[in-house]
């Protein structure tokens with residue numbers, strides 16, 4: 001049995017996908033073995049890469065004893081941009097003790113560090129080659145600099161696969177227009193006709209550029225939202241945003257065109273991203289110039305364009321659908337703003 005170094009209560013094992021961490025129900029502290037630190041908090045939380053950096057200080061002895069070995073632990077102070085956290089490291093095993101709230105601070109610090117110091121976390125940095133430059137130049141799409149996830153984003157990948165399969169189906173049928181209409185969001189949905197279109201429209205697309213742009217955005221932003229919400233909740237969240245966009249669209253649209261595309265649901269993912277990761281840096285290519293900016297400027301610009309578009313709306317882009325999805329995602333993500341993995345481990 002391993003005991004809390006602060007209150008000496010028995011620690012409760014919390015199983016992860018691989019291994020387990022040990023949580024104290026009394027003081028909310030968590031002991032995480034070395035590998036579990038990375039599994040739980042992401043690839044940036046790796047003590048070995050912290051050594052020798054100017055923002056991590058090792059070596060002062062802690063008063064606390066390692067739950068694993070019973071030996072005194074070592075303080076590790078990490079400090080960056082006014083945030084400081086002092087962790088306790090078990091020098092023999094590499095395990096770490098986190099007091100309540102410390103996991104949150106650690107992941108905030110490492111995430112912001114990764115964006116500032118390009119060299120330190122080279123293995124998790126996205127490599128920007130000529131190909132991604134050309135892609136961004138023509139598609140006008142953002143790429144995240146660094147926002148690694150803890151778990152494989154299975155639902156995000158599944159949704160992308162589903163859209164691709166549905167698109168191949170669209171390409172394979174004889175009358176693409178009529179067949180697509182069966183699953184599209186049609187204006188008559190406002191009168192209760194073809195209600196399933198409120199859900200199925202988000203798996204249909206109107207062409208190669210349409211599906212590519214949408215899937216790219218889902219790939220870039222979806223994984224992080226799935227990581228915070230968890231798989232099942234993320235799936236429900238995604239569908240809810242798509243439906244919210246669809247409802248706003250059919251309620252107020254003036255056009256008679258059918259609407260297809262994952263944009264409404266993905267707008268929801270972008271809304272959630274604005275709430276949860278406003279400071280993550282992205283790279284854009286704008287008039288041949290690579291720009292690095294905080295994602296919140298991109299997202300606010302994007303939604304503002306949709307609002308302005310409403311004034312001269314020709315009905316070719318489902319702007320209301322984007323706006324409905326975005327606002328839904330934004331609202332649903334608000335309760336997760338103070339998300340702390342450590343709280344979740346107590347439940």
Ligand SMILES: [Zn+2]
Nearest residue numbers: 004007024027
């Ligand atoms: Zn305790």
